[in-house]
Amino acid sequence: MKKFLACIALAAFFVGCNEQKSDAPKADESLNKVKAAGEFVLGLDDSFPPMGFRDKDNNIVGFDIDLAAEVCARLGVKLKTQPISWDAKEQELNTGKIDCIWNGMSVDSARAAAMNLSDPYLKNRMIFSVKDKSLANLVALAGKKIAVQNGSTAQKLLEASDAGKAAKEIVPFDDNQTAMMDLDKGGVDAVFLDEIVAKYWITSNAKDFVVMEEGLSDEVYAIGFRKKDQALRDAVNETIKAMQADGKFAEIQAKWFGK
DSSP states (O other), rough: OHHHHHHHHHHHHHHHHHHHHHHOOOOOOOHHHHHHHHHEEEEEOOOOOOTEOTTTSEESSSSHHHHHHHHHHHHHEEEEEEEGGGHHHHHHHHHSOOSSSSOOOOOOHHHHHHHEEEOOOEEEEEEEESSSOOOOOOOGGTOEEEEEESSHHHHHHHSSHHHHHHHSSEEEESSSSHHHHHHHHTSSEEEEEEHHHHHHHHHHOOOEEOOOOOOOEEEEOOEEEEEHHHHHHHHHHHHHHHHHHTTTTHHHHHHHOOO
């Protein structure tokens, strides 16, 4: 009888161990999955120059694309660029269609809560671009139509600002390029967007637009990963740090933004 009870107790012990094991967190295989697949899928808005956009031959190029290509080369995988709807970027990430969001993505509290963000890798400023030089400051934008990219941090910032509340209308666009073209045609009076993007667009299109000195916010760019994908996030993060240390990051930066 004692032996029988001992066997029952021993069996219960092993069942308990198995139950504990099943409750234990699973190992993070995010980096191994990317390496096993042989490719790293980067989600982006493909109309966001100079970070990620299509050139005249319809190839996706840009500062972030060059950075990511170098990271992939060092990790031993191929880069795959996947255009997504910027307004649904978190959904695209969480359903596994992409491995990261890497496209001049500004950091804010909502994105930090929804994603596992890399360390910031680039500074930026949110500004107003205008065609009419008489619109020289934020006060002059009162009663005017201001364009902004839908689903962007710029949209949230503008809507909450005094400038946004004083505007005649905040007009959302799918992308900044379309917003800037509408400004050129006179459909809106100003565009609120990333300074990096505005200056690149103005130079590339040889337009005599003005970037206001008065902005609303300084910010930084980071890469977004799924919350659980710590290993992949850390590998990309450390690779970028190595590129900053050995000069490759500066080389890519000079190519797109000058020295």
